Amino acid sequence: MKLNKASLLALIAVMELAAEPERQLSTSDIAEKYDISTHHLAKVMRNLVHEGVVQAMRGVGGGYRFAGNVNRTTLLDIIKLFETLESELDLPHWGKAADPVVSELQSITTEIDTLTKAILDTITLATALKNTKLRGEDA
Amino acid sequence: MLSPDLRSNRPRYRIGHAPFIGQESRPERRSRPVTDPFAEAADDPGGRRALKTTLAFFLHWWYLITALTYQENVSERFLPKAAAAAAIAFPEGDVTDMDISIRDAVADDFEIVVALDDGSKKDDKPGYWRGIFEHYVYENNPDRIFLVAEKAGTVVGFIVGEVRAWEFGSPPCGWVFAVTVTPEVRELGIGMRMFDEIGRRLKKMGVTTLRTMVDLDNKRALSFFRGIGMRSGRYIELEKHLLND
Ligand SMILES: CC(C)(COP(=O)(O)OP(=O)(O)OC[C@H]1O[C@@H](n2cnc3c(N)ncnc32)[C@H](O)[C@@H]1OP(=O)(O)O)[C@@H](O)C(=O)NCCC(=O)NCCS
Numbered sequence: 001m002k003l004n005k006a007s008l009l010a011l012i013a014v015m016e017l018a019a020e021p022e023r024q025l026s027t028s029d030i031a032e033k034y035d036i037s038t039h040h041l042a043k044v045m046r047n048l049v050h051e052g053v054v055q056a057m058r059g060v061g062g063g064y065r066f067a068g069n070v071n072r073t074t075l076l077d078i079i080k081l082f083e084t085l086e087s088e089l090d091l092p093h094w095g096k097a098a099d100p101v102v103s104e105l106q107s108i109t110t111e112i113d114t115l116t117k118a119i120l121d122t123i124t125l126a127t128a129l130k131n132t133k134l135r136g137e138d139a
Numbered sequence: 140m141l142s143p144d145l146r147s148n149r150p151r152y153r154i155g156h157a158p159f160i161g162q163e164s165r166p167e168r169r170s171r172p173v174t175d176p177f178a179e180a181a182d183d184p185g186g187r188r189a190l191k192t193t194l195a196f197f198l199h200w201w202y203l204i205t206a207l208t209y210q211e212n213v214s215e216r217f218l219p220k221a222a223a224a225a226a227i228a229f230p231e232g233d234v235t236d237m238d239i240s241i242r243d244a245v246a247d248d249f250e251i252v253v254a255l256d257d258g259s260k261k262d263d264k265p266g267y268w269r270g271i272f273e274h275y276v277y278e279n280n281p282d283r284i285f286l287v288a289e290k291a292g293t294v295v296g297f298i299v300g301e302v303r304a305w306e307f308g309s310p311p312c313g314w315v316f317a318v319t320v321t322p323e324v325r326e327l328g329i330g331m332r333m334f335d336e337i338g339r340r341l342k343k344m345g346v347t348t349l350r351t352m353v354d355l356d357n358k359r360a361l362s363f364f365r366g367i368g369m370r371s372g373r374y375i376e377l378e379k380h381l382l383n384d
Contacts, residue, residue, distance in 0.1 A: 051141050052141050053141055068141060068145050069145055071326075072145050073141070073145045074362075077141060077145055081141070114355065118355050118361065119371065121358065122358055122361035122362045122365050123362075123365055124362055124365075124366065126366070127362070127365050127366045130366075131368075
């Protein structure tokens, strides 16, 4: 599985903001910390605002703030805003759908996708952040 | 668009940390318009409307003051269902403050356990649990653990597990094969408390890994197990449907 760039940037930004919901961070704060493109991140942030995941705060020093529910929002909820998680092996245009080779390969990709989704849809931001904190303490 | 449940940054209420009036996290209260009884008196010489509005005015404040005074009332009106039920069941203290006790199950817990096992599709639920009580409660086998969580004499949850050795070629490890908390008091840390206790006991028996198996569609249980630190393990469950010949 390969997440697209926008999903990855969104996960990073959301985890960073949700770690301290009261804190405001600008796009460049986040981009600098993770050494990522401000331009690309800005686009992702606009999307996240539009979807109601983060809030853009006005005024001097205004930045973004997490506006979701850390105990309910899962990693998949964020990813789904940027892509449909379908396996790269998905082959809808190869031959006839009824072709046994195609349908066997499709059933394998479905198996993979089901497991992937079961993982990403049961890790809430709270859980991911808790694990992040533990890693920080171990380091 | 993120669903409303994901957007509202509803905090997880712990008893004792429940949001009360004045805290910004409380859900919107439906306020009734307050009418000023004296302003309206001028065009109501008979005073009947004034009397009615005065009464309404006092009733309104009585409503607010009662809500402010009694924790139960506040909880009922302003907290989400689960937290409100929990606040009524446990009016004081904090679940995390040992208000909940975890103990070994005894024969008398049979009925409440069967009742708590609500969502299950087992054909013969009492029969199933009779078998489990037989082996995990009455037999006193030290490798098998059946715990219940209790609050004020009421069982509100249970967890069952054991040490299994060399199953699937694995060195001895701990298994948790049933855990349930009554819906009214979910998400208050009781499941985690039971899991910690069974983990502590299993560790004392010498195992270093805990395993469980969960239905793929049981998002809540999967989120729970992940929330308490579990991850996909080394063993993969495979299955085959046996077709009729
Ligand atoms: C699974 C179950 C036992 C959890 O019990 P619980 O007392 O509500 O769980 P806790 O409050 O201890 O939760 C512990 C952690 O799990 C996670 N969690 C629990 N319920 C969750 C939910 N509905 N959504 C997302 N995460 C959840 C959280 O990370 C939580 O940590 P936090 O309190 O630090 O946020 C309970 O939901 C239940 O009885 N479900 C029905 C029975 C069942 O399906 N059992 C499993 C198969 S046997």
